[in-house]
Amino acid sequence: MLKYWCMISIKNLKKRYDDGNFAIRGISADFDKRLTTVIGRNGAGKTTMMRILSTQLLQSSGTVEIDGLDNVKDAKEIRKRIVSIPQEASPIGYLTPMEHLKMYLCARGMSLKDAGIEASKALRELELWHARDTPSDMLSGGMKRKIFVAMALAANADTIFLDEPTTGLDPLSRIEVWSAIKRLRGNIVLTTHYMEEAAELSEAVVMVESGKIIATGTIKSLLSKFKGMARAEITSSSAKAKYTIGNTKIEYIKLKEAESYVKNGYAIKPITLDDLFIMRGVNIES
Amino acid sequence: MNLRFIGTFIWYYGIRSIKRGPSYIISSILYPLVFLFLITIFSAGRYLDYAVIGGFISIVAMNAIYSGSDMAFQRLQLRTQDLFVATSIGPADYMLGMGLSYLATSLPGILVYAIIGAYLGLFGLANALLFTLLLIAVLLGTMAISFTIFGFIKHVRNIWGIAGIASILLTVLPPTFYPYTLLPKALLYAFMLSPITEVSMLSQGVFGLAPAAYYAIPVLIIEIAIYSGIGIKLMRWREK
Numbered sequence: 001m002l003k004y005w006c007m008i009s010i011k012n013l014k015k016r017y018d019d020g021n022f023a024i025r026g027i028s029a030d031f032d033k034r035l036t037t038v039i040g041r042n043g044a045g046k047t048t049m050m051r052i053l054s055t056q057l058l059q060s061s062g063t064v065e066i067d068g069l070d071n072v073k074d075a076k077e078i079r080k081r082i083v084s085i086p087q088e089a090s091p092i093g094y095l096t097p098m099e100h101l102k103m104y105l106c107a108r109g110m111s112l113k114d115a116g117i118e119a120s121k122a123l124r125e126l127e128l129w130h131a132r133d134t135p136s137d138m139l140s141g142g143m144k145r146k147i148f149v150a151m152a153l154a155a156n157a158d159t160i161f162l163d164e165p166t167t168g169l170d171p172l173s174r175i176e177v178w179s180a181i182k183r184l185r186g187n188i189v190l191t192t193h194y195m196e197e198a199a200e201l202s203e204a205v206v207m208v209e210s211g212k213i214i215a216t217g218t219i220k221s222l223l224s225k226f227k228g229m230a231r232a233e234i235t236s237s238s239a240k241a242k243y244t245i246g247n248t249k250i251e252y253i254k255l256k257e258a259e260s261y262v263k264n265g266y267a268i269k270p271i272t273l274d275d276l277f278i279m280r281g282v283n284i285e286s
Numbered sequence: 287m288n289l290r291f292i293g294t295f296i297w298y299y300g301i302r303s304i305k306r307g308p309s310y311i312i313s314s315i316l317y318p319l320v321f322l323f324l325i326t327i328f329s330a331g332r333y334l335d336y337a338v339i340g341g342f343i344s345i346v347a348m349n350a351i352y353s354g355s356d357m358a359f360q361r362l363q364l365r366t367q368d369l370f371v372a373t374s375i376g377p378a379d380y381m382l383g384m385g386l387s388y389l390a391t392s393l394p395g396i397l398v399y400a401i402i403g404a405y406l407g408l409f410g411l412a413n414a415l416l417f418t419l420l421l422i423a424v425l426l427g428t429m430a431i432s433f434t435i436f437g438f439i440k441h442v443r444n445i446w447g448i449a450g451i452a453s454i455l456l457t458v459l460p461p462t463f464y465p466y467t468l469l470p471k472a473l474l475y476a477f478m479l480s481p482i483t484e485v486s487m488l489s490q491g492v493f494g495l496a497p498a499a500y501y502a503i504p505v506l507i508i509e510i511a512i513y514s515g516i517g518i519k520l521m522r523w524r525e526k
Contacts (some may be wrong), residue, residue, distance in 0.1 A: 054372045057525045075524070076374070084372035084497045086365040091301070094306040106294040115294075135306065151369075161372075209380040 007032050008053065008159070008189065013062035015048050015211075023048040025211035026062070031203065034215055037202035038191045039273065045211040046191040047087050047163055053189065054084035054161045066159060067259060079108070083152040087163040087191075091136035094171065097147045098132040106150045115154075122154035142173025149180040162190040168199060195273035207276060214280050224272040229254060232261040233269060237243045243278055250278060288375045292383045300387030304394065314352075315395040318344040321463055322402075333464060338403050339489050341462035345456045347423050347428040347482050353388035354432025354447035354517075357381070362442045363523065364430075377523040385429035396421075408493060416492045420485050423506055427481025428456065430513030437520020443445040455480075462486045465496050478502070481509045 008031040024045045037286040040046045051057035053064055055075040064071040069078050071122055091100055101119035106112060124128045127148050136144055145165060152160045165181065166174040178200055181188070198205050199219055207215040207222075215222055232251045234241070241249030252275070253261060258268045304311055318341035325337040357380075360365040370380055403409055409417075436450055438447055460483040461469060469477070479481040484502035491498030 015510055051368070051525075054370045055524065056368055080374055086368035089369055090363070092360075092364065094303060095298055098349040103291075103294050103298050104369065104373070107288065107291045107370055107375045107379075109288070109290075109374045112290065112294060119448050123302065131339070147367075263332065 006065060007065075007220065009063075009065040010049075010053075011063045013049070013052065013064060014060045015052060015057070016060045022211050023031070024052075024059075027208075027211070027213055029216060030060075030205055030214060031187075031204070031206075033202075033204040035188045035190065035202045035203045036206060037198040038189065039193065039198050040191070040208035041193055041277075044208045045194075046193075046208055047125055048211075050084070050087075050161050050163045050189070050191055054082055055079055056084065057207045081158045082161065082260050083155045083157040083159075084161040085148045085152060085163065085165060088167065089148055091139075091147050093137035094135050095131045096131075096135055097128050097139075097143075097150065100136065100147050101151055103168060105154055108155055116153040118156070119150075122150040125153060125183060126150045140173065141169050141174040145169060145173070146178050149177060149184065151153075153180075153184055156185065158186050160184055160186050160188045162188060164191050164193070166192070166194065188286055190209070198273060205273065207273075209277070209280070215276055222273065223271060226275065227253070230258055231269045231271055231272055231275055232258070232266040234264075234266045236265075245278070252279065291375050291379055292386065295383030296390055297360075299383070300390030302377050303387075309331045310400075311391055311394050314345060314349060314351060314392065315398055317348065318395070319398070321458075325463055333495065335408060335495055336490070338406060338408060339493055339495070340400060340486065342396065342399045342403075342417070342426055343423060343462050343482060343486055343489060345392050345399065346389065346425050347389040348384055348453050349392040350425050350428035350451045350454060351432045353385045354434075354436040355445050355452075356388070357433060357521070358365060358436040358445050359442065362439070362445070367521075367523075371523055372394065375402060377518045377521045378522075381433055381518060381521065382427065385425065389425055391404075401517065406502060411508050413492050414500050417491045420489050420492065423510065424482055424485040427506065427510045427513065430510055430517045431456070431480060433517030434513050434520055437517060437522065439457045444457045460486055466490060466499070467496050471472055478505055478508075481506055481513070484509070 010027055010029050012020065013024055013027040016022050027049065029031045038046050038049065041050060048057065052059045052071065053066070055071055055078050058072065066078050067081065098119055101162060101233065102112065102115045105115035105118055110118065123132050126149060128146055128150055131139055131143060136147060149165065162181065166177050169177065178197070181201060189268065190201065203218060205217065205219055205222060206213055229252055231255045234249050235247050236249060237247055241251050243250040322337040322341055325333050367380070432452065435448065436445070439448060460477045460480055466474060466487045484506035487499040487502045489498035521523060
């Protein structure tokens with residue numbers, strides 16, 4: 001029987017690389033929802049955090065517990081319970097989706113016969129069955145990523161870590177992968193730098209910047225503080241605004257003020273998770 | 287040790303690739319065959335036996351070197367190593383799976399050499415058995431040294447260059463294709479840093495082409511143990 005919502009508890013996690021740079025500067029969080037998304041820009045520390053959680057990288061200090069198991073002392077036991085799909089992982093060109101899944105499931109300790117059964121189920125469920133014997137070199141980007149999602153599905157793991165599963169994919173392929181992710185069982189921790197991906201998939205969001213958490217909560221709770229507000233945006237070098245990204249000037253306004261901003265050439269946009277980053281000074285050049 | 291994973295990996299990654307990537311198989315056979323041709327021409331057939339024995343060793347060693355480079359490619363480019371870290375297999379399973387997959391790709395080449403060797407009447411039961419053991423030793427030793435070398439590589443760009451350099455330095459320079467007795471002692475001892483040298487020396491002894499160099503046996507065993515230990519450590523299975 002699968003255990004849903006197993007708890008991941010992180011306490012004062014730090015990671016300092018040999019060059020002296022901190023990738024993670026003291027993160028504490030509990031992931032207790034079925035699908036938690038870690039959002040952040042490139043270099044924010046998302047992948048480092050995922051690699052520590054999935055026992056691939058050792059932290060410099062702090063503790064991580066997955067369902068009560070310590071990621072350092074109990075790594076072997078944790079590895080039996082998790083699946084980790086690395087960022088930008090590519091399938092091996094001449095191997096087919098079926099072969100990838102069988103090889104992976106055998107690495108997880110399944111017999112070849114069971115691996116074949118589980119692989120077939122997962123490939124059918126994710127609509128990869130017709131391509132099961134096609135060398136992965138000949139598949140589209142979206143289908144290649146779906147091979148990895150199928151591995152996660154077939155493994156029946158308690159916890160699944162997906163590191164930027166849709167980076168580099170075209171919009172249609174991303175929707176295809178999202179729909180595959182929604183079919184995964186177990187609880188999921190996913191990283192992305194696409195805000196709409198977090199909005200589409202997750203129940204809880206952890207926003208990370210420069211190795212620190214800058215906000216956590218459900219998307220609804222994070223956006224609730226912007227109720228009745230909108231983003232006014234203009235591309236101009238002369239206009240003055242509280243937030244500037246390149247040549248784009250941004251103001252956060254009350255909806256009733258929108259009309260006057262439109263008259264001055266501003267575009268009015270709804271508030272999204274992007275705005276949390278902007279309001280916290282992230283992405284702002286000056 | 288997860289034998290099921292190793293077996294599946296060899297089947298899919300090694301044996302299936304013979305059919306799907308025949309150009310690699312042909313290139314790995316051609317390389318020692320060209321040496322066989324050149325050595326036979328230049329030595330007027332005098333070193334033909336050395337070239338055949340060396341061809342066997344060279345094919346197995348070269349594929350073991352490429353298994354290390356492929357491991358680096360999978361770690362740095364395809365990221366498949368990260369995928370396997372979070373499973374129940376360990377670095378030794380992965381290393382063996384990878385190395386033995388490449389041995390599988392060596393099989394057509396080994397077959398070609400077996401036919402040539404049989405045609406030349408090189409093999410008896412005893413020397414064939416001993417030589418098989420030595421080929422296993424060269425596989426393990428070269429795999430270990432290759433995984434050690436490629437464990438240091440941090441950029442994909444360097445992988446294939448280093449693989450080329452390593453295969454020339456490790457399979458052509460040592461006395462693989464010529465009698466080890468031709469080498470000055472100091473140079474021979476320097477070459478003995480590579481297990482391929484010891485295997486070549488012992489093989490030449492087994493086939494009566496040169497005096498038996500029994501002192502190479504302990505050196506070979508120690509090197510396999512040391513290089514395997516370093517190779518596994520450098521695989522960055524769980525990075526610090």
